[in-house]
Amino acid sequence: MKLSLLKLTTFMEKHSPSSKTGWSWRVPNFIRRIRSPDYKDKAVFGVPLLLNLQRTGQALPTCIQASFSYLRKTSLDSVGIFRKSGVRSRIQKLRNLNESNPYNNTYEDQQAYDVADMLKQYFRDLPEALLTNKWSETFISIFLYIPHMDRLDALHAAIMLMPDENREVLQSLIAFLQEVCKNADENQMTATN
Numbered sequence: 001m002k003l004s005l006l007k008l009t010t011f012m013e014k015h016s017p018s019s020k021t022g023w024s025w026r027v028p029n030f031i032r033r034i035r036s037p038d039y040k041d042k043a044v045f046g047v048p049l050l051l052n053l054q055r056t057g058q059a060l061p062t063c064i065q066a067s068f069s070y071l072r073k074t075s076l077d078s079v080g081i082f083r084k085s086g087v088r089s090r091i092q093k094l095r096n097l098n099e100s101n102p103y104n105n106t107y108e109d110q111q112a113y114d115v116a117d118m119l120k121q122y123f124r125d126l127p128e129a130l131l132t133n134k135w136s137e138t139f140i141s142i143f144l145y146i147p148h149m150d151r152l153d154a155l156h157a158a159i160m161l162m163p164d165e166n167r168e169v170l171q172s173l174i175a176f177l178q179e180v181c182k183n184a185d186e187n188q189m190t191a192t193n
Contacts (some may be wrong), residue, residue, distance in 0.1 A: 004160035059165035075112035086114035
């Protein structure tokens with residue numbers, strides 16, 4: 001972790017714009033919350049990754065992992081799988097099913113667009129962004145200021161500084177989205193989408 005922080009700081013200081021722009025990079029402060037919300041009534045949606053990890057031993061809820069598997073098996077060739085919306089009432093039914101049974105491992109007889117939309121909602125409803133609020137500015141700065149040849153190393157260093165649970169979920173999400181992109185000829189879901 002210290003090596004990643006040192007590496008990232010070196011990249012950011014080396015490539016930061018001049019002081020005239022007013023931009024400067026600094027290590028994000030670790031924010032302490034005085035009062036943490038109660039998540040007793042929630043099982044999946046809106047639950048922090050760390051809390052899910054503490055509850056189940058997995059950062060990503062079982063039902064969300066199952067949705068990845070279902071979409072891999074049935075829908076990698078569905079046109080616009082993440083662009084087209086599902087039916088709101090069916091998506092709400094899926095959310096309620098997952099909240100009442102977070103160990104739901106099947107989405108048989110479900111519409112792929114509904115499952116994909118529910119998956120998007122899961123990531124939208126996380127209390128903190130997957131790349132974390134404290135590191136999101138750093139990721140943006142890497143893309144804005146670090147030259148292309150150094151960008152991958154800077155990203156790797158920044159990702160290594162993220163909490164373990166966020167890094168694990170990010171890896172799962174990227175692996176899944178990479179599979180979706182591999183089928184871009186059929187599903188029209190390129191990396192840009």
